[in-house]
Amino acid sequence: MTRNEELFLRAQKTIPGGVNSPVRAFRSVGGAPRFFTHGEGCRVWDADGKPYIDYVGSWGPLILGHDDADTVRAVQEAAAKGLSFGAPTEGEVELAELLVQRVPSMDMVRLVSSGTEATMSAIRLARGFTGRDAIIKFEGCYHGHGDSLLVKAGSGLLTFGNPSSAGVPADLAQHTLVLDYNDAQGLRDAFVKHVKAIACVIVEPVAGNMNLIAPKPEFLAAMREMCTRHGAVLIFDEVMTGFRVGPGSAQGLYGIKPDLSTFGKVIGGGMPLGAFGGRRDIMEQIAPLGPVYQAGTLSGNPLSVAAGLVTLKKIAAPGFHEALAAKTRALVEGLAAAAKRHGVSFSAQSVGGMFGIYFAPTPPTSYAEVMACDKEAFNRFFHAMLDAGFYLAPSAFEAGFVSAAHTDADIAATIAAADAIFAAG
Numbered sequence: 001m002t003r004n005e006e007l008f009l010r011a012q013k014t015i016p017g018g019v020n021s022p023v024r025a026f027r028s029v030g031g032a033p034r035f036f037t038h039g040e041g042c043r044v045w046d047a048d049g050k051p052y053i054d055y056v057g058s059w060g061p062l063i064l065g066h067d068d069a070d071t072v073r074a075v076q077e078a079a080a081k082g083l084s085f086g087a088p089t090e091g092e093v094e095l096a097e098l099l100v101q102r103v104p105s106m107d108m109v110r111l112v113s114s115g116t117e118a119t120m121s122a123i124r125l126a127r128g129f130t131g132r133d134a135i136i137k138f139e140g141c142y143h144g145h146g147d148s149l150l151v152k153a154g155s156g157l158l159t160f161g162n163p164s165s166a167g168v169p170a171d172l173a174q175h176t177l178v179l180d181y182n183d184a185q186g187l188r189d190a191f192v193k194h195v196k197a198i199a200c201v202i203v204e205p206v207a208g209n210m211n212l213i214a215p216k217p218e219f220l221a222a223m224r225e226m227c228t229r230h231g232a233v234l235i236f237d238e239v240m241t242g243f244r245v246g247p248g249s250a251q252g253l254y255g256i257k258p259d260l261s262t263f264g265k266v267i268g269g270g271m272p273l274g275a276f277g278g279r280r281d282i283m284e285q286i287a288p289l290g291p292v293y294q295a296g297t298l299s300g301n302p303l304s305v306a307a308g309l310v311t312l313k314k315i316a317a318p319g320f321h322e323a324l325a326a327k328t329r330a331l332v333e334g335l336a337a338a339a340k341r342h343g344v345s346f347s348a349q350s351v352g353g354m355f356g357i358y359f360a361p362t363p364p365t366s367y368a369e370v371m372a373c374d375k376e377a378f379n380r381f382f383h384a385m386l387d388a389g390f391y392l393a394p395s396a397f398e399a400g401f402v403s404a405a406h407t408d409a410d411i412a413a414t415i416a417a418a419d420a421i422f423a424a425g
């Protein structure tokens with residue numbers, strides 16, 4: 001038995017499924033998850049000492065790679081001064097100023113400790129601000145595990161949703177309307193039918209939690225138009241896309257200004273940190289200024305803030321995102337060319353520093369198309385790549401991430417490994 005397998009057996013005795021977040025358990029691809037001991041640059045080492053080139057990057061945060069020296073130093077210095085105060089610090093103000101400056105739609109921002117907290121709070125705020133209860137989300141988009149968001153589509157078109165997790169009250173789920181991603185007409189129809197009830201629309205402006213789906217420009221435009229016309233709050237959930245797809249995040253890339261935005265992942269540089277912010281008149285409804293309650297013992301934690309500040313400053317270097325996007329594009333183009341050479345039904349695409357690979361002839365544009373991809377082919381490819389020393393997300397329905405620490409040689413080695421796997425059939 002490998003050390004990984006030993007650890008996994010041991011973990012399952014005290015941790016449900018052996019993991020602290022379900023997708024880590026490798027249930028989708030099978031086999032034992034890799035337990036990591038350390039990371040450096042674009043590489044991670046598992047408990048058996050085997051290195052991998054990492055395309056998960058802690059699910060997106062590690063845009064500078066593992067163990068970035070400046071980030072680690074900043075966290076160590078912050079730790080030496082105090083782990084937490086439960087009182088304001090100057091670092092929080094600096095991070096808030098930096099976020100507001102980099103995200104033009106944000107007049108004010110509040111820091112929290114995770115992406116889930118950011119989206120839950122943004123939805124409560126939208127409901128409090130509008131005095132309405134209903135929310136619109138899109139099938140396949142993930143916004144953390146808040147009760148109102150763990151909802152699947154109802155039985156009929158334009159009917160409210162049902163819980164997608166045990167423990168979510170049906171009474172709550174029925175306030176969530178689940179529509180098809182990239183379906184602008186469906187969104188317009190929903191607004192016509194339920195207009196007076198809709199508090200907000202929440203969307204991943206580039207979907208990255210059902211593999212990667214790029215938004216159709218008319219889909220995002222319809223959302224902005226309908227929310228403005230009917231007084232609903234448009235929430236861009238940029239927990240994954242924030243500072244990942246470009247310096248202006250997805251809202252900069254597509255030129256759409258949401259009313260509220262949520263952030264996480266990259267803004268914490270690998271430490272637990274989230275944020276939600278937006279229009280001043282909406283943000284002023286939060287306690288202690290307004291009636292919408294939201295709080296956190298460790299919110300604005302000094303270590304997380306230190307890591308976030310260094311990360312946001314480093315990625316503001318001229319050309320950072322262009323270089324990251326070019327490398328990510330080289331990866332997906334190389335993989336697609338290799339698959340084509342060997343007649344494998346495969347496609348791939350990237351947006352900035354995130355990418356999707358699909359065992360389907362063209363990249364999907366909807367949840368239904370993603371679900372139609374060949375999952376078994378992905379699972380075989382995943383395990384072959386893992387054996388060869390390349391760590392992809394352990395599911396056909398997750399996006400991948402490239403970091404600044406991946407070199408052209410790392411990308412070339414990845415393409416060469418995939419080529420050999422495709423050649424073997």
Ligand SMILES: *Cc1c(COP(=O)(O)O)cnc(C)c1O
Pocket residue numbers: 114115116117119142143144145204208209237238239240241264265274
């Ligand atoms: C990861 C993610 C979340 C949840 O963030 P956590 O920090 O895991 O709670 C929310 N929304 C999107 C788009 C995400 O990718």
